[in-house]
Amino acid sequence: MIEFRDVGKRFADGTVALQSLSFTAREGEITVLVGPSGCGKTTSLRMVNRMIDPTSGSVLLEGADVADADPALLRRGIGYVIQQAGLFPHRRVLDNVATVPVLQGLSRREARVRAAELLERVGLDGALAQRYPAQLSGGQQQRVGVARALAGDAPVLLMDEPFSAVDPVVRVELQDELLRLQAELGKTILFVTHDIDEAIRLGDRVAVLRVGGRLAQFAPPDELLAHPADEFVTGFVGRDRGYRRLGFVPAASLALVDLPTGRDGAGGDGDGGGTPGEWTVLLDGDRRPAAWLAPDGGRHDLGSVYVTDAGGAVQEGAGTLRGALDAALSSPARCGVAVDADGRYRGGVAADDVLALLDRDGGREHAR
Numbered sequence: 001m002i003e004f005r006d007v008g009k010r011f012a013d014g015t016v017a018l019q020s021l022s023f024t025a026r027e028g029e030i031t032v033l034v035g036p037s038g039c040g041k042t043t044s045l046r047m048v049n050r051m052i053d054p055t056s057g058s059v060l061l062e063g064a065d066v067a068d069a070d071p072a073l074l075r076r077g078i079g080y081v082i083q084q085a086g087l088f089p090h091r092r093v094l095d096n097v098a099t100v101p102v103l104q105g106l107s108r109r110e111a112r113v114r115a116a117e118l119l120e121r122v123g124l125d126g127a128l129a130q131r132y133p134a135q136l137s138g139g140q141q142q143r144v145g146v147a148r149a150l151a152g153d154a155p156v157l158l159m160d161e162p163f164s165a166v167d168p169v170v171r172v173e174l175q176d177e178l179l180r181l182q183a184e185l186g187k188t189i190l191f192v193t194h195d196i197d198e199a200i201r202l203g204d205r206v207a208v209l210r211v212g213g214r215l216a217q218f219a220p221p222d223e224l225l226a227h228p229a230d231e232f233v234t235g236f237v238g239r240d241r242g243y244r245r246l247g248f249v250p251a252a253s254l255a256l257v258d259l260p261t262g263r264d265g266a267g268g269d270g271d272g273g274g275t276p277g278e279w280t281v282l283l284d285g286d287r288r289p290a291a292w293l294a295p296d297g298g299r300h301d302l303g304s305v306y307v308t309d310a311g312g313a314v315q316e317g318a319g320t321l322r323g324a325l326d327a328a329l330s331s332p333a334r335c336g337v338a339v340d341a342d343g344r345y346r347g348g349v350a351a352d353d354v355l356a357l358l359d360r361d362g363g364r365e366h367a368r
C-alpha cells in the first residue's frame, strides 16, 4: 500500500508541482495517475522511491514514511519503469535484466537464468536476449523495461508512461501483457499516463490530476465515466464516455431472447431449417452459430458474437454490455447472437434490451 498524505512540492525555483495531494494506492491493485502535461504525475511517482522529496506532507509505504527509509534500500523494494524503457545501451538485453538480481546478490549465472525466464514471461523471444537495446523495436524495448522492473521481485512497481513511445497497436498488446502479468503477480502498481483510455483500461482506481497537482477525482474507471466529478474531469474523459462505460457494466442480468434456429446444411441448398419470414440462426452440429438465414433465404455472416460467460480484462468487452451492444449492432438481423465460453449458441441479444439495462442503471443519457 502506498499512501499520499497532503503531499506538496515546491521546487527551488518556486514552481509548485503539487499542492496537497492525498490518495491511497491499495495493495495488489493498479492505481493510475492521469492528467495533462505538467500536472505533477512524474513528481508524485518519484516521491515514492525518494528520487524527489516532498516539501510538505508525507508518502507512506506499507505504513512507514519513506522519508525515514534509506533511499538505496527503499529502491531495492520498488521496480521502476520509465518511458523509452531507460535501458543501458551498452549492455545486452539479458544483462540489462540481470543487473538487478546481481545487485541483490545472485551470482551472474543465476541472475541470467532468472533474466531469461522474465524475458519469456513478458513475451520476448529468447533470441533477442543477446541483442543490444538499439537493435530492438520500441515495443520490445518496453517489454525489456518491464522485465527489468520485475527482476528484483519487488512488491511495488512504479511505471511512468512506460508505453507512450510505441504505436497504438503495440501499446494495446503491452497493456494486455501487463494485465495478464498482474493477474499472476498481484503487485502494487502506481502507473502514470496522460492517456485517459490507457488509465481506464489498466486502472483498478484512477486519480485524475489537474495542473498544479490537485486531485480532481479518485475513483474506479466505471465511476469516473458514470459520474465525472466536475467539468474538468468530464472534458478529460471525453464525450464518448457513455459508450466506453458499457465495457465496465457486466451484462449478467441481460435477458437473452429465443431466436428461430435451424441446422446449417439441413436444406437442399445447404441452408435448410429456416423459419419462413424470419431471420434464423443456423447452427452447426455442435450448436455453434454458423450464419444467419435471411427471410428472403439469403445467407449472411453473423457479425460479432457476444460471449456471455467469458469475463476478465483480457478479453475486452466479453460479458459486458459493450460486447452485447457490439454484437447487436453488427448483426445483419439487428439482433446479436450470444454464445457460451465454448462458442455454443445461448440466445439472442436485442440492442433495445442492452439500452434498457443501461437505462435502469441510470446511465442512459451517456449511451448515445
Ligand SMILES: Nc1ncnc2c1ncn2[C@@H]1O[C@H](COP(=O)(O)OP(=O)(O)OP(=O)(O)O)[C@@H](O)[C@H]1O
Binding pocket: 011, 012, 013, 015, 016, 017, 035, 036, 037, 038, 039, 040, 041, 042, 043, 044, 194
Ligand atoms: N526540478 C524541477 N525544478 C522546477 N520545476 C520542476 C522540476 N521538475 C518538474 N518541475 C515542474 O513541476 C511540474 C510538474 O512536473 P512533472 O514532471 O511532475 O509533470 P508530469 O505530470 O509528469 O508531466 P508530463 O505529462 O509532461 O510528463 C511542471 O510544471 C514542471 O515543469
Ligand SMILES: [Mg+2]
Binding pocket: 041, 042, 043
Ligand atoms: Mg511526466
